[in-house]
Amino acid sequence: xxxxxxxxxxxxxxxxxxxSCFQVIEEINVNKTxxxxxxxxxNLSASKAKxxxxxxxxxxxxxxxxxxxxxxxxxxxxxxxxxxxxxxTNVQKKIDFDNFIVSISFxxxxxxxxxxxxQNVLKKLKIKGLSNASYAYESKTQTFQRSYxxxxxxVLEYNKLKPEVKNVFKDASYTSIYRFExxxxxxxxxLAKISKSKKAIMINTGILGLINGKxxxxxxxxxxx
Amino acid sequence: MxxxxxxxxxxxxxxxxxxxxxxxLVNKIPSDALAVATIKGKNFTDLMSLKEFNNTFIGKxxxxxxxxxxxxxxxxxxxxxxxxxxxxxxYNLSNDSVSYNCFLAPVKNAEQLEALYVQANxxxxxxxxxxxxxxxxxxxxxxxxxxxxxxxxxxxxSSYFARPEVVERxxxxxxxxxxxxxxxxxxxxxxxDEIAVDSTMAVDSLEEVMADTIGYDYGNTxxxxxxxxxxxxxxxxQLMVDDFFTDxxxxxxxxxxxxxxxxxxxxxxxxxxxxxxxxxxxxxxxxYLKGMSFLNGYGSANAKLFLEDKSIRISTxxxxxxxxxxxxxxVLKRKLNKRFLKYxxxxxxxxxxxxxxxxxxxxxQYPKLMSKIYGSVYADEIGMAADLFSLxxxxxxxxxxxxxxxxxxxxxxxxKEVSYKSMDYNEENFESKEVTKTKKxxxxxxLFMMSSEDTRLIDKLIAYGVKKELVKNSxxxxxxxxxxxxxxxxxxxxxxxxxFGTNKKDMEDIAGNRYVANVSRKHRKxxxxxxxxxxxxxxxxxxxxxxxxxxxTKKLEKLNNVLNSxxxxxxxxxxxxxxxxxxxxNIDIPSxxxxxxxxxxxxxxxxxx
Numbered sequence: 001x002x003x004x005x006x007x008x009x010x011x012x013x014x015x016x017x018x019x020s021c022f023q024v025i026e027e028i029n030v031n032k033t034x035x036x037x038x039x040x041x042x043n044l045s046a047s048k049a050k051x052x053x054x055x056x057x058x059x060x061x062x063x064x065x066x067x068x069x070x071x072x073x074x075x076x077x078x079x080x081x082x083x084x085x086x087x088x089t090n091v092q093k094k095i096d097f098d099n100f101i102v103s104i105s106f107x108x109x110x111x112x113x114x115x116x117x118x119q120n121v122l123k124k125l126k127i128k129g130l131s132n133a134s135y136a137y138e139s140k141t142q143t144f145q146r147s148y149x150x151x152x153x154x155v156l157e158y159n160k161l162k163p164e165v166k167n168v169f170k171d172a173s174y175t176s177i178y179r180f181e182x183x184x185x186x187x188x189x190x191l192a193k194i195s196k197s198k199k200a201i202m203i204n205t206g207i208l209g210l211i212n213g214k215x216x217x218x219x220x221x222x223x224x225x
Numbered sequence: 226m227x228x229x230x231x232x233x234x235x236x237x238x239x240x241x242x243x244x245x246x247x248x249x250l251v252n253k254i255p256s257d258a259l260a261v262a263t264i265k266g267k268n269f270t271d272l273m274s275l276k277e278f279n280n281t282f283i284g285k286x287x288x289x290x291x292x293x294x295x296x297x298x299x300x301x302x303x304x305x306x307x308x309x310x311x312x313x314x315x316y317n318l319s320n321d322s323v324s325y326n327c328f329l330a331p332v333k334n335a336e337q338l339e340a341l342y343v344q345a346n347x348x349x350x351x352x353x354x355x356x357x358x359x360x361x362x363x364x365x366x367x368x369x370x371x372x373x374x375x376x377x378x379x380x381x382x383s384s385y386f387a388r389p390e391v392v393e394r395x396x397x398x399x400x401x402x403x404x405x406x407x408x409x410x411x412x413x414x415x416x417x418d419e420i421a422v423d424s425t426m427a428v429d430s431l432e433e434v435m436a437d438t439i440g441y442d443y444g445n446t447x448x449x450x451x452x453x454x455x456x457x458x459x460x461x462x463q464l465m466v467d468d469f470f471t472d473x474x475x476x477x478x479x480x481x482x483x484x485x486x487x488x489x490x491x492x493x494x495x496x497x498x499x500x501x502x503x504x505x506x507x508x509x510x511x512x513y514l515k516g517m518s519f520l521n522g523y524g525s526a527n528a529k530l531f532l533e534d535k536s537i538r539i540s541t542x543x544x545x546x547x548x549x550x551x552x553x554x555x556v557l558k559r560k561l562n563k564r565f566l567k568y569x570x571x572x573x574x575x576x577x578x579x580x581x582x583x584x585x586x587x588x589x590q591y592p593k594l595m596s597k598i599y600g601s602v603y604a605d606e607i608g609m610a611a612d613l614f615s616l617x618x619x620x621x622x623x624x625x626x627x628x629x630x631x632x633x634x635x636x637x638x639x640x641k642e643v644s645y646k647s648m649d650y651n652e653e654n655f656e657s658k659e660v661t662k663t664k665k666x667x668x669x670x671x672l673f674m675m676s677s678e679d680t681r682l683i684d685k686l687i688a689y690g691v692k693k694e695l696v697k698n699s700x701x702x703x704x705x706x707x708x709x710x711x712x713x714x715x716x717x718x719x720x721x722x723x724x725f726g727t728n729k730k731d732m733e734d735i736a737g738n739r740y741v742a743n744v745s746r747k748h749r750k751x752x753x754x755x756x757x758x759x760x761x762x763x764x765x766x767x768x769x770x771x772x773x774x775x776x777x778t779k780k781l782e783k784l785n786n787v788l789n790s791x792x793x794x795x796x797x798x799x800x801x802x803x804x805x806x807x808x809x810x811n812i813d814i815p816s817x818x819x820x821x822x823x824x825x826x827x828x829x830x831x832x833x834x
Binding site for chain 2: 023025027041043045046048049052053096099101175177179195196197199200201202
């Protein structure tokens, strides 16, 4: 009995004191013909102490804490789904349980392939409110379009969370990087930053802004012909 | 109806200093009440005048809510019509079929009270000098005369209405009474506005009333059943209230010695429970826990609130049967290890929790406690399990390893640099690269001690840990490696004490006999004279919370101000006296506050700023 009590006492200490935040990184490389690769990363390393202590519990404040095996299984399911998807090849995953970094990468034949898998993966993960992004590449006009439309669903889901959980999103960040073979001539999102080589473009912003609709990450990128 | 609730809420918070000659209503509470709560109006008004109360945040809120929707502004709680200088009571009466929650309040000016109903457009009736108000389904009833008001909320018990003979008697449908339906009958049911429950109605005529309501079609049998049950309950409530006003010969709670003993003139509020076991059995679904009694042997209990000049004090006590009290006496005969005091430094200790019980006695008594709970149903099985328990465990040997006392010291907060992985991007083409960064984590600083006479097993565990590289041997103490945690954990065994802590320097000092202790007489007494002791000083956390933990310095400043204005908190248990086990919580109030009540109100005002 005492052992359980102490175990919980320590866990409470961990949960109360350790800070938490995370990074979501989306990298897309597109070549002239519209072929390319995607790399998605979720990095919880900055909160690893908290995540590690949370994972010792079955559930916390009513939320079920997934086990290592569950996380592994979910990712494996995504990978096998991707492998079966049209136009998707070279699917790879990387799970680092020491630092809590998960990444999935794959190659696509056509930018449109990403849209289909995106929708389905989000659906699979039961993530609401984010499935309204799409990508388009037109080789004729040499434009890459990242559409994003804010929906209230995200903030509604967010508002349902308990204040302690909301805190996790406070310092969380979202980074998108698109790299091309051609030079970038223009982009219509003021948040976007173009690299020295002029072949890559990045948006780095807080996740909270995306949830409450204050940040727009849509972008129309024109490339040199 | 809301206005009545509001009045009662207002009563809880305030009282007036006018007439103190008002009669005490306690003798009207029947002797079979399961629980009684008393609020001593006079004690409150001695601490804060009505005028002062009206100007507090809570006072203003209550008055504005009372005035809402009426054409007349209520500008003082004095105008509610209650005698706020007398005591206000809540009590509960229960039997197998119904539970009555009753509020009993002294009336000073019935006209003012009635004016409130009129203002809120609520109808009340008058009969033989008694005014009556009913809610829409008559399960809530208020009756008053010019001396007192009785407000009763009746709720039927689902277990009762699930009984086959009851289902039959009240013509309930089988489906809902099978037990799947609601536990309480508080679900809103559309009913005709005023069910005229005749006050002379007897139980026998209940069925007739029901017959009237059967004609209503509410769409499904569930709501029909609820309606029928509510009608039955309404009839019982009516009988109960009528009895209260017409039968002055009911045996009063003042005949209950235990209740009388719990009365404390100094207490601002008191809660008395006739029997923890009775209350438990009343509210627990008997169908699921048949024959088990978790509180078997637990007797009457009380809690008292004292708002004093220098502190807020809550005292609690509970009586036990001879058998259970005997168990407590045996288990609690141990005192805290005196040597723990050598490792307390009051200058840095922000709080502590200490306990002392006898492991051997606990293990020996455990089977007895279990048989009290499950005995009546599983007597044979429990008997065998108890024997097996004693056979397998060597109580004596275990009690030497874990004697049963411990002290948890919270020594503040410290910061530690931790590393983590992050992504960096080059300027050239935003190529990503994993880099290691550092940040500061705020960690608690604590020291835990427990007594052990026989450390052979622990020594072996340590040796095993060292071999497996889970434990690192430093000079005189060990370091436990906790994967991914920035919190270092150290431990050692010395002079029959197992130490477990987060502060390396403390460990070095303890190992090297250099630890500087500092314990005042007050804390020494608090720790050594009780079985359970606790202390927390929010004030000592003032200025110790790092800015990094807060998004803005303004927020931190606010928190620091709150911490600084909070008094020290003490917890303690008293030795078992007779068959009574008691405890106390004491919260000091800041010296610039006049009294505890005003301090509580000031906390509410501060929180609004």
